[in-house]
Amino acid sequence: MQVIHTIQALRGHLKGKTSIGFVPTMGFLHQGHASLIRQARQDHETVVLSIFVNPTQFGPTEDFSSYPRNLEADLAVASEAGADVIFAPEVKEMYPQGFATSVEPAGAALPLEGEKRPGHFSGVTTVVLKLLNIVGAQSAYFGEKDFQQVAVVRQMVRDLNHPTRIVACPTLREASGLAMSSRNSYFTPGQKAQADVIYRALMASRAAHQQGERTAGGILEAGRVVLQSQEALKLEYFTLVDAATLQQIEQQVEVLGDSEYRLLVAARLFKVRLIDNMGLV
Structure with a gap:
């Protein structure tokens, strides 16, 4: 090399x-x-x-x-x-x-x-x-x-x-589900253990859709509940977008074609800025 x-x-x-x-x-x-x-x-x-x-x-x-x-x-x-x-x-x-x-x-x-x-x-x-x-x-x-x-x-x-x-x-993740990132090195071990909240929120929204929730608002609400459980987290955005254009989907819109959409999130946790995303399938 x-x-x-x-x-x-x-x-x-x-x-x-x-x-x-x-x-x-x-x-x-x-x-x-x-x-x-x-x-x-x-x-x-x-x-x-x-x-x-x-x-x-x-x-x-x-x-x-x-x-x-x-x-x-x-x-x-x-x-x-x-x-x-x-x-x-x-x-x-x-x-x-x-x-x-x-x-x-x-x-x-x-x-x-x-x-x-x-x-x-x-x-x-x-x-x-x-x-x-x-x-x-x-x-x-x-x-x-x-x-x-x-x-x-x-x-x-x-x-x-x-x-x-x-x-x-594809995104590679740590055992906790936290997306691998160079900025993860900013966390102390104790802080890093709490950073899985981002992954858990994405999974909760995906699960809501897979269990029959079809409105963008309902899908996102399932993840927001998880995010709100972490008091140290400062949410910047948690949204569902058109995977091709990145345009946000209105709360009342019915989500039908699974592969056409992407969940995106950005937040600060213990002053570390994290971004992540996940498809609905």
Whole structure:
């Protein structure tokens, strides 16, 4: 496995390679990231993983400076999972002096995270587009935990006619059901034990639907009861959306086609911001 820090060196290393799978990350890798690497390894001859904590997708009061970083541990996870190349650029390599262009997504980028974190998806799509152009992969792999992000990136490559195929891989969870995330490291063990409330709420709403509840409001209420049981939790949103457009479903609407909808949640628990999602089946 080779670690490369500059765009020129990466392009030189990849020149002539025709089957490349790409996994973009911000590092502090866990087994969720490893599952993306393994899928890329299964599909392609060469697997490139990027490690770049992208400053443009963090708001002024968010955790860019404190975001967890551990390159040595990341290299061990990436190597075990089957990555061939690690691209770990400095900020000045990705955003050199005079950089003045960005992507401004609308559509799927506007609700939910788009409302809660203004400018976030502009930062995400700008850096993802840059990385896709730099790597030149046939496929790029993203985790479904960031469901809205996947939708926004897919919208971007479609709208801008980018040839890279976007592959969404299932969310990996800890034994408690908590979705694996680099930010889980912010919890103390005792706090982390309580973070399963997000998963339990999603499961409660799914169960309500499977047991015959058909209105969006009724489905969501089953999960809200669980969320309200955790006094330390500060809910930002818990909603049912159209899985393709991310538009929220009105409370009174009957939910018929199971695969057309997605439960999405964002909340702060002990000051740690968590997002998660789940289908109805």
